[in-house]
Amino acid sequence: MSRIVLVTGGGSGLGKAVAARFRAAEDTVFITGRDTHRLDRVAAELGVKAIPCDATDPRQVARLAGELGPDLDVLVNMAGGNTDLDGTERPGTRLEQLRGAWLANLEANLLSAVLTTEAVLDRLRPGGAIVNIGSIAAEHASTSYGAAKAALAAWTAGLSAEVGPKGLTANLISPGYHAETEFFRGQLSEERKVQLIEATHNGRAGQPADIAETTYFLASAGARHITGQTLNVNGGAHTTR
Numbered sequence: 001m002s003r004i005v006l007v008t009g010g011g012s013g014l015g016k017a018v019a020a021r022f023r024a025a026e027d028t029v030f031i032t033g034r035d036t037h038r039l040d041r042v043a044a045e046l047g048v049k050a051i052p053c054d055a056t057d058p059r060q061v062a063r064l065a066g067e068l069g070p071d072l073d074v075l076v077n078m079a080g081g082n083t084d085l086d087g088t089e090r091p092g093t094r095l096e097q098l099r100g101a102w103l104a105n106l107e108a109n110l111l112s113a114v115l116t117t118e119a120v121l122d123r124l125r126p127g128g129a130i131v132n133i134g135s136i137a138a139e140h141a142s143t144s145y146g147a148a149k150a151a152l153a154a155w156t157a158g159l160s161a162e163v164g165p166k167g168l169t170a171n172l173i174s175p176g177y178h179a180e181t182e183f184f185r186g187q188l189s190e191e192r193k194v195q196l197i198e199a200t201h202n203g204r205a206g207q208p209a210d211i212a213e214t215t216y217f218l219a220s221a222g223a224r225h226i227t228g229q230t231l232n233v234n235g236g237a238h239t240t241r
């Protein structure tokens with residue numbers, strides 16, 4: 001059965017791979033992002049539909065919901081990233097700059113998912129799935145990015161309880177280091193990359209397909225009893241036991 005799928009942040013990296021995976025199954029896929037040129041290019045490449053939307057902006061998210069149509073089966077809240085890597089100059093005192101930096105990561109990684117989910121929740125049909133994307137950084141949440149992803153994981157568990165009675169699942173995938181994305185903004189040193197790979201049990205970086213396949217599984221008929229969970233996709237770099 002063809003489904004309707006929304007992937008926020010679907011214009012690059014992990015989100016693009018997720019969109020391609022659902023499209024390969026002949027689902028109707030919408031991707032969002034702020035860079036409209038890239039979004040249009042990727043949408044044409046994958047055969048999916050582009051809707052420009054900044055997931056942190058309530059007005060744009062409301063407009064996105066209006067453009068989607070009445071039904072949705074799968075929501076993948078992929079939009080996010082570590083805003084500390086964006087190089088944004090923040091005004092004010094040291095504490096004001098700190099506040100701005102924390103708010104940016106909370107908006108990009110937590111509120112983006114909360115706003116999008118709330119905006120489209122009434123469109124999700126029974127049997128549907130919500131997949132949020134966290135991070136291994138949540139396990140060592142010394143940064144605002146890690147703290148935002150930890151909060152996203154906690155919120156996902158509560159969301160599961162809220163949407164379960166409607167026949168929906170809600171889970172969070174927590175990726176470890178994944179290559180072939182724009183996440184690090186070219187700021188990952190070779191030394192750090194080696195460290196991240198050495199921390200895994202299987203001796204490799206994650207690939208976008210690892211997240212795409214896990215997302216596809218969580219939205220499949222075989223995963224209907226998996227809800228409220230954090231799934232670590234990290235080659236063993238962090239284990240749950």
Ligand SMILES: NC(=O)c1ccc[n+]([C@@H]2O[C@H](COP(=O)([O-])OP(=O)(O)OC[C@H]3O[C@@H](n4cnc5c(N)ncnc54)[C@H](OP(=O)(O)O)[C@@H]3O)[C@@H](O)[C@H]2O)c1
Nearest residue numbers: 009012013014033034035054055079080081178181182183
């Ligand atoms: N790569 C890793 O190692 C890794 C590890 C753990 C978790 N993650 C998480 O995986 C997700 C995908 O990251 P990625 O690695 O694929 O990096 P990426 O290539 O930079 O992708 C991030 C995507 O999110 C979009 N985005 C960011 N902020 C947005 C906003 N406010 N509204 C709408 N779209 C927004 C970006 O598009 P625009 O710039 O056009 O908006 C971009 O397409 C992120 O949530 C990230 O935190 C990645």
